[in-house]
Amino acid sequence: MTMAKRDTYTPESLLAVAVEVFNERGYDGTSMEHLSRAAGISKSSIYHHVRGKEELLRLAIARALDGLFGILEEQGAGEGRAIDRLEYVTRRTAEVLMAELPYVTLLLRVRGNTGTERWAMARRREFDQQVAELLAQAAADGDLRGDVDVRLATRLLFGMINSIVEWYRPHGGHSHGRDEDVADGVVRMAFAGLRTT
Numbered sequence: 001m002t003m004a005k006r007d008t009y010t011p012e013s014l015l016a017v018a019v020e021v022f023n024e025r026g027y028d029g030t031s032m033e034h035l036s037r038a039a040g041i042s043k044s045s046i047y048h049h050v051r052g053k054e055e056l057l058r059l060a061i062a063r064a065l066d067g068l069f070g071i072l073e074e075q076g077a078g079e080g081r082a083i084d085r086l087e088y089v090t091r092r093t094a095e096v097l098m099a100e101l102p103y104v105t106l107l108l109r110v111r112g113n114t115g116t117e118r119w120a121m122a123r124r125r126e127f128d129q130q131v132a133e134l135l136a137q138a139a140a141d142g143d144l145r146g147d148v149d150v151r152l153a154t155r156l157l158f159g160m161i162n163s164i165v166e167w168y169r170p171h172g173g174h175s176h177g178r179d180e181d182v183a184d185g186v187v188r189m190a191f192a193g194l195r196t197t
Contacts, residue, residue: 011049011050016102018053018056018060020102023102023106027114054116061107061119063103065127067096067103068093068127069127072127077089077092081138083138083141085134086138093131094183094186095183097165098179101165131158132150132154135150135154142196144194161186
């Protein structure tokens with residue numbers, strides 16, 4: 001039976017199991033033994049795919065970061081007024097978060113205890129900074145309310161988007177609506193308080 005599982009196991013399915021275990025137990029609380037039990041394969045089979053659990057962490061976090069940074073390369077993030085680009089990035093960030101929920105959840109939970117975690121936190125700050133620059137440009141263009149502090153608005157915007165990982169459950173779970181409804185709700189609530197018009 002174990003042989004059959006080993007034959008059908010892929011690096012992608014191993015990564016999905018690892019992310020689930022990391023999110024459940026915490027990265028520091030997860031051993032290779034936990035991963036092998038959850039995957040139903042031997043530790044040596046895991047080592048056939050990766051060097052260890054930190055490589056699994058890096059692969060998982062890279063998937064989340066690639067999704068987020070990919071947004072900044074999309075046409076809607078690069079063309080038009082800063083406020084419209086910011087709205088586009090906000091919507092797409094919520095969509096990517098929901099589409100890659102376990103991976104983004106893991107990204108948001110890293111604390112900087114390993115080299116991979118410190119790399120992830122630096123990349124997250126880089127993404128946040130690029131979005132903050134859009135907010136600052138929208139304010140300079142006069143498209144944000146004058147009484148809105150840009151630094152505070154940046155933190156509140158990310159706080160609202162990132163909170164989705166705490167309550168959103170896809171595929172019939174208690175998700176409070178379809179993905180599009182959630183993304184629309186985030187944009188409506190945020191930009192009703194930010195836009196001048």
